Amino acid sequence: MNRGSTRKLLGKARDTVTEVDRIVSSHTYPDDTRTVMVRGLLATMIQYHRSVLLSVQSGIVAPAYSLTRNIINGLRFGLWVISCATQEQVHRIEEDEEFQLTPEMIKDMHSAYSTDPFFYKLKGRWDTQISKYTRERIIELGRWHTGLSAGLDFDEAKIRDVTTAATLCVVLLAAKFLEYQKHLTDSKQIETLAEDYPPPVS
Numbered sequence: 001m002n003r004g005s006t007r008k009l010l011g012k013a014r015d016t017v018t019e020v021d022r023i024v025s026s027h028t029y030p031d032d033t034r035t036v037m038v039r040g041l042l043a044t045m046i047q048y049h050r051s052v053l054l055s056v057q058s059g060i061v062a063p064a065y066s067l068t069r070n071i072i073n074g075l076r077f078g079l080w081v082i083s084c085a086t087q088e089q090v091h092r093i094e095e096d097e098e099f100q101l102t103p104e105m106i107k108d109m110h111s112a113y114s115t116d117p118f119f120y121k122l123k124g125r126w127d128t129q130i131s132k133y134t135r136e137r138i139i140e141l142g143r144w145h146t147g148l149s150a151g152l153d154f155d156e157a158k159i160r161d162v163t164t165a166a167t168l169c170v171v172l173l174a175a176k177f178l179e180y181q182k183h184l185t186d187s188k189q190i191e192t193l194a195e196d197y198p199p200p201v202s
Contacts, residue, residue: 006156006163010053013167016193017049020174023186027178034081034090038177041078045071045170052166056159064159068133068166073101075169080105082180083112118175118191122168125199129165161200168194 024042029035048067055064080101081090093099113119171194178187 006056006160009160009163010056012196013049013163014053016167017046017170019193020170020190021046023190024174024178027181027183027186029181033094034085034087035181037090037093038078038081038173038180041074041081042170042173042177045074045078045173048074049166049170052163056163061159064162064166065133068162068169071166071169072130072134075173076101076106076109078173079113079176080109082176084108113176116176118194119172122172122194126165126168129161129200133162133165157201164197164200168197 024039029039048071052064052067052071055061055067081093084105085093110123171190175187175190178184178190
């Protein structure tokens with residue numbers, strides 16, 4: 001295990017999302033429902049990301065997985081609202097607290113970004129890991145172990161991967177949100193923040 005590498009990554013992830021927050025907060029936005037919804041999702045994801053880092057730093061790693069699942073769901077929801085949702089669907093989300101994305105909606109969102117190189121570069125690297133993190137069942141195969149301290153197995157590589165996934169989800173939604181708002185230079189600047197993160201190893 002390389003705890004030094006993990007500490008370095010945690011600092012990098014914190015700095016990345018701090019910069020994302022600074023860039024996104026430097027603009028004012030219209031108050032239409034779609035914009036307010038996605039801006040709110042992004043703010044919530046940033047708060048969750050801070051909690052992921054605190055969880056990992058404290059040595060209590062399990063909550064980081066649940067928080068990352070929330071971040072991933074926020075990413076999917078935000079990208080779908082930006083790219084696919086009709087105005088009627090946006091109003092339905094406002095009125096229905098139980099509104100959920102269907103697999104068809106997620107597929108439509110992927111199709112909407114089918115020519116987006118940044119989206120597909122991250123998807124190609126992280127899709128398998130993202131699918132693992134969104135499993136809601138208590139039994140998550142491959143992460144349980146037995147021994148002197150039985151339970152979920154969180155080695156340093158897995159911790160770095162989940163931290164990176166959470167970070168890149170925030171980066172991706174922020175970049176696409178700014179692109180949707182026509183802040184293209186800042187959108188590209190945020191995309192560059194993802195360049196130095198390695199692919200998953202666990």
